[in-house]
Amino acid sequence: MIEEILQKENEGLGDIKTDDCVGFDHYDATADIIFESRNFSSYKPLASKIFELFPNAKNILELGCGAGVLSHHYRNLNPEITYVTLDINKDVRGNNVVKDEHHFICFTDREFQIQQDGSQMKFDLILSFEHFEHIPNENISIFLENIKKHCHVDTIVIATAALWAGTDGRHPLILDLSGWTQLLSDNGFEVINDTHSFLSTTSIPYNFELHNSVELIFKLK
16 A cells, blocks of 8 residues: 555654644635636646656656645546645645645655655656745755655656745745756756747646746756
């Protein structure tokens, strides 16, 4: 059973007080609007596109999964997938969308590791949408190191990063494509230019702001 071999390791992976975490109100002005039928189903085309482009992925890690809707649609396409979700959203567990045994309440910019059968788990695909901009500049190296240690040589990372600062400082890290390309390079990654912008040809979730974001597809150098 997967719940027996996925192990929590280190502070930052499931060992935080929920008082320090946000709920669904972080994602929508009305708490449960994301579960309204039209909004919920808007994640399905993105899940289908990822499955189409990466059909051989055996395991996926999603950083900043929000309410977990993307993972739900992907699992419907590929029930055999090991799809691990991380977020500081205290309301995700038990919402019947994520698999609780695969979901960890977690600050992604604090050190963590995910183990399987006693070894650090490496993922074929790492996803992180509408999340990179939330990482404080002083924590970005830890955040990227967390990604790096869960990569193997063929891992593909797909992410978006907002180009707008948001309100109340909730987007502390704003970089354009050249800035992200340099930062990723400095931390041992390279942007894959020939696969750039597949999201622009995909119907995206209702609450994504791709027109005001940078799309990043990268891998280890």
